Amino acid sequence: MTNHALTNLALTTDTIGSGGGAAGSEPLADSNDDRERLARAGLSRVVEPGDLAALKAFDGMSALEIWDRLQRKSRGLERWSTRLAEVDPQGDLERAAAAGARFVIPGDEEWPDAVDVLADAGQLTRRAGAPFGLWVRGRANLRAALKQSASIVGARACSSYGDHVAAELSAGLADTGVTVVSGGAFGIDAAAHRGALAASGLTIAVLACGVDVSYPKSNSALLSRIAEDGLVVAELPPGCSPTKLRFLARNRLIAAATQGTVVIEAAIRSGALNTAGWAEQCGRAVLAVPGPITSRMSAGSHLLVRERNALLATSVADIVEAISPFGAHLTEPPRAPQTLADTLAPDLQRTLDAVPVHHPAPATRIAVTAGLDLPTTQQSLESLAAHALITQTPTGWRLPPPTPLA
Template sequence: MTGRTTGGASDADRLARVALSRLGEPGDPRFAVHTAQMGASAFHDALLHERDPGSGVVTDVATRLASMEPERDLELAARMGIRFVVPGDPEWPRQVDDLSAAGEVQRRGGPPLGLWARGPLRLDRLLGSVAVVGSRSATTYGSDVAATIGAGVAQAGFPVVSGAAFGIDQAAHRGALAVDGPTVAVLACGVDRAYPAAHRSLLEHLAGHGLVVSELPPGSAPTRLRFLARNRLIAALTRGTVVVEAAVRSGALSTANWAGRLNRAVMGVPGPVTSAPSQGVHELLRLGAGTLVTSAEDVLEMVGVSGAHLVEEPRGPERQRDRLSLRHQQVLDAVPVARAAHVDSISRTAGLPISDTGNALIRLREVGLVVADRDGWRLAALAHR
């Protein structure tokens, strides 16, 4: 392998990372540790010559490494419009390096060796992105909320990141696309594969207008463990994760867990208390592991620059009586609805002097809240609203 550099990283480093990505599973913490300590090229050469750097990685890998052709992998990928981005490249999303200090979950952890990317959106644009994840078996309510949040977040210029799965993922992507906003699919297989197959057109559209990303080389198939590794990548790429519907064993909660480990914002959308697809979200919120959000505005307040997306406190419409002084409200409450009453009766009910009550009634009549006739005072129609 040569030492020449291309776009920031050396050829030797890039080729070593290609080979290592084919050798091990994504998120294998042993690969991350040895690559960080030795450098990708030195770690590759140690394995190739059966020099065990520790952790038992060497076992039966030299033959497999010797048969690999990373140069050819890169050439074939380039023909398909796929690029391999590694640390040191200008496009490298440096936020994923935070995985170095996030520990392991189910023997998965550490930053990726490199990222295979397909699409015009650059990886380094994802620093301010937001993940929207949730159940594959989404309800109509969940899909609508995910699409609305995806649209609002993308319209504000924050890329929406998800996994292109059925349910909430699909809704989040389509919400962003509906407003021509940026959106990214992070896959547990090669970026040249359509998984699920029913989302081929969605993934092709993202590859043409947004971005499709994976740690796995082109041609790789999805497996359960690869989905677990993918979840940490979604959390690491983004500034915050929103969970919209997740059952108690949902993979979306794994993404939220990683986001918490990485000190990213963790948010959850509540559902009906009787809804099984929302039980995992409710538990997340009950334990204080996430912040309750109900709209894109809530999400933007959590992930945006301080003071840039402040949410106004919801308030009901202001009524005429809201502008009254406390004494005038006291008199108004004492005025009967249907049968008129004289001032002395109203003053006794209000607990105020007759003179004060009379002055208040005159003011209340001026603003249209009471009416008077020969029988006395009663509420006007306006006061009932």
């Protein structure tokens, strides 16, 4: 089956995709591209995502060289032989096409160069390395969609606060043209996707299984909607199921593909913190949304700020500033609205502070309270009255009564 797949190179882009968006119908002109795509498709099934042993064994080799050595059952590669006998890359490409998906590889117009940083980003939780390719379901162009993007991640068992914040921030990001990337899971992930969709924005779900597999099953309708209006992406070929290590490997893709990762509600032991760790490894911005200090689900977010130099995210503007080029979209620190009293000269301010609220006082009494001479106090009182900041009565000066509520 595998040898047949390697020799049958008469594939069209409708079957294997050319990386330029949705699959087309023109035949590929370069058979070397066919061979490269088939090799990478086969490797995506044979080699587990982020497999450290594979990185060591295949160091310095191209995808075609790795595939050829596996086909020849070269010594030292027995670790991957159990899967090799049943691998059919051409069949996987056809299965993907039947599901409305395509296989995007390095060199394709649609390939997101940002993930290439994983080749040099080191190791985390026994995972490392760049993917051989990405299986993509949806009409949008993956590279263009990720040009300005942020990942929103957090707890599966999130609180109503976390759900609300994730949806609101994601909708706000979508309104500004930022693509929202998450993992398609329960909790914060689902809220982030829904928020972006509600704002008619673009969202991408990066899965730890095949793009034709709905996991969790209760999110099937959401994932279908994402595939219709956004993109569903996976490193694993069609039909693959998720495992714990595959989730950890998936996290590195989410972090590398975007310009920044925002953590909303994460316990101390959380996959979201793993994604934040990968963002740090990849040189991406890491942000954390604060929560109640009594909430266990916010402990991880607070840890990121306190010990790992994460940026505090309290608004869409905070996130946009962090993921934008240096000096662009800078935010102003929050300030209370300035009132007329804030602009008063020092003598006027001291006089105003000395004017009573309820019982009018004469200028002499106000001068003593303010610590000013009488002429200065009298002049200040007249100036304050001209600005309607105080009121004169037959018995002295006082602040004006509060305006009644409508």
